[in-house]
Amino acid sequence: MRVITISRSYGSAGSLLGRKLAERLGYQYVDERSISRMKTNKEAASVLMMNLEDERSPGFMDRVAELMHNRSYFRTALGVAIYDLILRKDVVVVGGGGHLILRGYPLKVSIQIYRNLSDRVHDISIEKNISQDQALDLVESKDREKRRFISYYFDEDLFDPISFDITLNASHVSLDDALDLIEGYCKRYFDRVNTEEAELFAEARLLEKRAQLAVFHMNLMRNSKIVFKVSEPRILAVKGVVGGAGEKERLLRGLRSLKGVDKVIDQLKTGVLSRMLY
Template identity: 25%
Template sequence: MAIITISREMGTGAFQIAREVAKRLKYTLVDGSKIAELAPQYGLDGENLKRVDEKPPVYITAEDRLHAAHLNTIEIILLEFARKGNVIIYGRGAQDLLVGLKSILRIRFIAPFEDRVESFSEREWLDPDLSRELIRKSDHQRGGFIHFYFNRDWADPLGYDMVFNTSNMSQSAAIESIVAAAKDPRLKNDEVQARALIDDMILCKRIETELLKKQTIENLHFKITVAGEVVTLSGHVHSEAEKREALNVVANLQGVARVDDDLQVVNYKPYKE
């Protein structure tokens, strides 16, 4: 069940490479268009998808919590594709979302800023100054998304197995390198263990999503641990009512056989400036 993840800077030509690799390997390419196609089946409309896709939540208002819940929905879509294997996941922090899996090839595409500006301007028929602004904003947004959501430096090479500078390497050379790497036997090993791990990730995301949607639970200051059909909630809540609500939400989700309660009630007096 080989999985390839693609991290890219805007203007590197990464999509064309990913599309050709998917064609060569006969893998499914999961990009923004594929997610948009499937999102309505998960209760996520196009407007909300555009608002939250690869943008960090902040968990302050009810709207922010809904933002985070929508991000979880996108991740569930990605995880369900990953479970099937033979897939290329384009962007969306997939290399960090799938941390712990062995059957994954993590690719990153980079290039000098001005080279990307020139390439993007030519491809999209845009003024170079506008391209600079768009690329700068894209870098900031995508880097911020990874830093906020996964607590990792987007540019850290240790987060990837292969890094391609598309200013110095042709698309054909990059394609051949990725196709060869995808045939590494390690990517086909431990399929049963990998699927079990992804199943746990999916259930964890489903639980977190439902809890985020519950306005009666003020904050999510607790950890969700999934092992098969057993879920453990640990950390703290602000009242017994919140605790009962959280446990009830989890217990009623499909796929949950048992909920272990390790939640602590911590009372506090709200501070007002």
């Protein structure tokens, strides 16, 4: 259940650091390539969704593939995938907004790796066998791409240092020194955390996100304003507004069928959302 997230600028060797760290600690390594496959690969999406429902309706996977291009759905599905994973394994997550998805999770250390631009351009030029100007264009393009991903899906600034526990300049800290520093800090930090409380936190967030996905699959997002809260293990409270009695019953039935739900507390109202808001 221990998690180390790494966010990095292009050419800062953050991915290499993540892989080496996972090998050293015996953690599973996950990076943004795994995350991007969730949007484009049906098999990966199937694995992601396997814990959503016990029985899937016809066309379930086609619906998943369609919804993966919805910003809110993708962010929620990503949360389901990561929380489901960390409840089973210790993980190093590189990129993909892992530090934002797991915000508030007690057994997490978030690290930002950056490096001087000139060093990044120099090494990318050699690695790719391209000119310095081409390397500069590539580095800036990749940084923009990473920043856009975080801004689009999370409305956050990728390079905001306040979001991290540790920031390291790879131009001044060697790979081995960084590994030693991170390993030592994480061991001391994780030893102080109550693992039972962390597990309850992760289970609650996973259940809430599963419920959010269920709302998408029932096509209730447009005419509904629904929030979920797990304050006790396996007990899901649902609050908000749905369009009518039929929608309410369909939602409650779907929520009761979710894995991990023993009880649903109904705090829903029925009515026209726009009228109730204005």
